Amino acid sequence: MAFVETGSVAQMNRSPKRRYYTGRRLSRVESIDDLRARTHRLMPRFVLEYLEGGSGEEATLQRERTAFSEWRFVPRTLIDVSDRHTRRALLGRDAQLPLAIAPTGLNGLFMRHADTAIARGAARFGVPFIQSTMSNDAMERVAEVPDLRHWWQLYVFGGDEIWQELLRRADACGCEALVLTTNTQVFGDREWDNRTRTAGSRPTLATTLDAARYPRWFATTLNHGMPDFPNVIDFIPKDKRGFFDASFWIREQMPKSLSWDNVAKIRDRWKKPFFLKGLMNPEDIRKARDSGVDGVILGTHGGRQMDWSASALDVLPQAREIVGDDFPLYMSGGIRHGTDIMKALALGADAVLTGRATLYGLCANGSGGVHKALTILQNEMMNEMAQAGVPSLDALSPDILIRRDAMPEAP
Numbered sequence: 001m002a003f004v005e006t007g008s009v010a011q012m013n014r015s016p017k018r019r020y021y022t023g024r025r026l027s028r029v030e031s032i033d034d035l036r037a038r039t040h041r042l043m044p045r046f047v048l049e050y051l052e053g054g055s056g057e058e059a060t061l062q063r064e065r066t067a068f069s070e071w072r073f074v075p076r077t078l079i080d081v082s083d084r085h086t087r088r089a090l091l092g093r094d095a096q097l098p099l100a101i102a103p104t105g106l107n108g109l110f111m112r113h114a115d116t117a118i119a120r121g122a123a124r125f126g127v128p129f130i131q132s133t134m135s136n137d138a139m140e141r142v143a144e145v146p147d148l149r150h151w152w153q154l155y156v157f158g159g160d161e162i163w164q165e166l167l168r169r170a171d172a173c174g175c176e177a178l179v180l181t182t183n184t185q186v187f188g189d190r191e192w193d194n195r196t197r198t199a200g201s202r203p204t205l206a207t208t209l210d211a212a213r214y215p216r217w218f219a220t221t222l223n224h225g226m227p228d229f230p231n232v233i234d235f236i237p238k239d240k241r242g243f244f245d246a247s248f249w250i251r252e253q254m255p256k257s258l259s260w261d262n263v264a265k266i267r268d269r270w271k272k273p274f275f276l277k278g279l280m281n282p283e284d285i286r287k288a289r290d291s292g293v294d295g296v297i298l299g300t301h302g303g304r305q306m307d308w309s310a311s312a313l314d315v316l317p318q319a320r321e322i323v324g325d326d327f328p329l330y331m332s333g334g335i336r337h338g339t340d341i342m343k344a345l346a347l348g349a350d351a352v353l354t355g356r357a358t359l360y361g362l363c364a365n366g367s368g369g370v371h372k373a374l375t376i377l378q379n380e381m382m383n384e385m386a387q388a389g390v391p392s393l394d395a396l397s398p399d400i401l402i403r404r405d406a407m408p409e410a411p
């Protein structure tokens, strides 16, 4: 499958012909877009819908990217940038980038033991990996990855005994931090993903026939059967443990009443760093700061929950104002380039999360691809920090940016 970029100002009527690199040689990969293009070559349609899709009209998904395009740099010159780096302390420990890999469920659809592969890529590079409650590798197995900074993402579902047991295990296997996802108690309406399944939540005939065209994906993914949910399997009724049944059953068990009382109970039990993920509204951000948690991750779940939501980047400056200088504030959504990370930091984030960018790496080349995705983001940042006259991450401030609507009108 060829990927031809259209509409670039550098092309005239699609000339010169441009293609992303979709081969397997990591040394030839230039950008996250190459990894994405290879992902689209290798994965069946229903997997791509799961990975790429958003909810409803996908207005939030779109906003996640356009929000970045509304900010431009106003680069500085004549500043010594010979000694720059991208390292930042996260929870008091050095990370190679101001970044953690976002929790993503059902990674087993991309390849077998995908969670362990992501963890390997993250550990080798030197950033934390947040493992999802809906992951397909046991957290104890992932925890064995050498040098891993392992964080656990919690979905609350069913009775209190479930999250209590998950916290006990996460603590026992050395997880460094807990991330409670707050914006998914009702599952987003992902139309395009839904269209790949029948009303009874089985793959449609077209989905199955399409998947059959990807024998290589099948061999590395489903050859040993559908993935399962080893971290939560014991809580799922025996007749609901199949892949599709289990994921839908868990969704239905998420209490719609999740509230600050749950946050207080979890805070009480989990003594290590504790983040809330998926906050957007200033009122909630204020409450979070005063609730005893250790940090907030702004975000829209990658455009997969509320449609027509603002993006995390949109609310970032106000959120920083609310929480003050010293409260850990991360953002997730739409990070595809080093400049995106720079913009997020300039507007007030301490760090970002990547979901799809690192998943494209995984789909394209396994754990080496995850490492490559992180390396690309770092290399881009190193270059663009020099271009912007920014010698250190601390020098990234709103002064280096201009908003599109604040630019002088064209004559």
Ligand SMILES: Cc1cc2nc3c(=O)[nH]c(=O)nc-3n(C[C@H](O)[C@H](O)[C@H](O)COP(=O)(O)O)c2cc1C
Pocket (backbone or CB within 6 Å): 050, 051, 052, 064, 102, 103, 104, 105, 106, 132, 133, 134, 153, 181, 277, 299, 300, 301, 302, 303, 332, 333, 334, 335, 353, 354, 355, 356, 357
């Ligand atoms: C395929 C996929 C699965 C996801 N699963 C989870 C999950 O299990 N738990 C969670 O808190 N967030 C989940 N998210 C949201 C991500 O953690 C993250 O917020 C989002 O992907 C960021 O946007 P980006 O993909 O543009 O980087 C998922 C996102 C994707 C794309």
